[in-house]
Amino acid sequence: MLPYIGSGAYCYANSSAMLLETIGEKVSPAVLEVLSGVGIGAMWHEEQKVIYFGQEIPDRGVSHALELLGFRWTEKSADAEGEPPLEELRRDVEHGPVLLGPLDMGYLTYNPNAAYLGGADHFVLAYRMDEREIYLHDPAGFPFVSLPLSQFVLAWKAEKIFDRLFSYHYWTAPKRVGSPSEEEQAANALRLFQGIYQESASAKPNASVLYGKEAILRVVKRIEEEGGLSPAETGHLSYFAFQLGARRAMDFAVFFSKHAPELAAIKERQAKQFGRCHTLIVEKNEQELANAMRVLADIEEEFRQVLCAK
Incomplete structure (x- = not known):
């Protein structure tokens, strides 16, 4: 077997690794990616004419990975039709970095390609906020960038991301509560992956998916x-x-x-x-x-x- 090391669209895995690093836990993004279960299976959406080589979504996948690794955390979201919870986020960021997502990449204006990326989901690590901007490590190659809060709110609402579960969603304050062995992680991951396949197998027949x-x-x-x-x-x-x-x-x-x-x-x-x-x-x-x-x-x-x- 010849492993590959390099870049890739591992935004939520890389952001999760950065979040865990802030509490002294070093976990490979490759392991986080696998344990998320996001890469299991394949899914075709007829209306959008698009295939994804995976059946789970990162909104749930990050939590799967943290749980299988033995962590507890705080996870928050809010109603897309309500006010964005900026003050609550600000309080949480004051206590430590937070993993934000999904964000709509079309509003991440520090990315020179943002105009072409509307509706694509993304995950980043926020480490500071002030009255005007939020400061981020974006694993797509943009460390220490900032985004006006007006743009950030549009990205964070994620209303153009068709398969999102949440708006104004983030994870914070991870804490290790268990230390599963590699064998235990593998066994628990197998059960997770089987569950993902079983969920799709039990879904009602639907020509659109x-x-x-x-x-x-x-x-x-x-x-x-x-x-x-x-x-x-x-x-x-x-x-x-x-x-x-x-x-x-x-x-x-x-x-x-x-x-x-x-x-x-x-x-x-x-x-x-x-x-x-x-x-x-x-x-x-x-x-x-x-x-x-x-x-x-x-x-x-x-x-x-x-x-x-x-």
């Missing part, structure tokens, strides 16, 4: 029977989904290598297949991409069956 293998094959149908992928779909897969899928799958492979080697082997094959899909979409070779995604769909189903049989 597909899961797992069927979600991936829906993209194949878009290529072969519906005139090909739209520019938006191509951009999502080229700039985000395939490369993130490859990195996540490799981190899962490393995590499983000691306690579930069969799952690790499947995830390593999946990582390589994600990389193959990325190469093909950038080359604009849609026919070969369709074939590669059929293989990816089979690997996803194999992983689901092996994991759920444990």
Whole structure:
């Protein structure tokens, strides 16, 4: 197995790692990413014509990871139609950094690409507030940036993020209350992942949302029977989904290598297949991409069956 170390869209995992670092706890973002469960499965949204290689969302995933690692924390949100809880946030920031998210990246104006990122969710660490601005470590490559509170409130409301659970959401004050062994973490993670698959399996049939293998094959149908992928779909897969899928799958492979080697082997094959899909979409070779995604769909189903049989 050849691990990969590098950048990636691990905003909530990186922000969680920074939050834990403030209390002297060093946890790899790769471990936090795996334990979040966000990279388990696949989901197609028909209305948006978009696939995500995962079925859980970071709004819940951060809490999954903290719990599996033995932490307790405070988690807060507020009604999107009400007043943003700036004063409550200010009081909490005075006692220590907070992990904020989801935020709408389109309002993060310190990012020179913000105008093109509206509706994309993001997670950051806030470490200071004053009367005009909030000060952040943004894991997308922007340490020590600040944002006017007027812009921050729009980002924090997250009303354009279609799969959000919360507005004005954040985590703060983590505290270790347990020290699960690696074996215990792996066993508890398996139960979490099985639960994610079971939740989608028990969902009522719905043509607007597909899961797992069927979600991936829906993209194949878009290529072969519906005139090909739209520019938006191509951009999502080229700039985000395939490369993130490859990195996540490799981190899962490393995590499983000691306690579930069969799952690790499947995830390593999946990582390589994600990389193959990325190469093909950038080359604009849609026919070969369709074939590669059929293989990816089979690997996803194999992983689901092996994991759920444990």
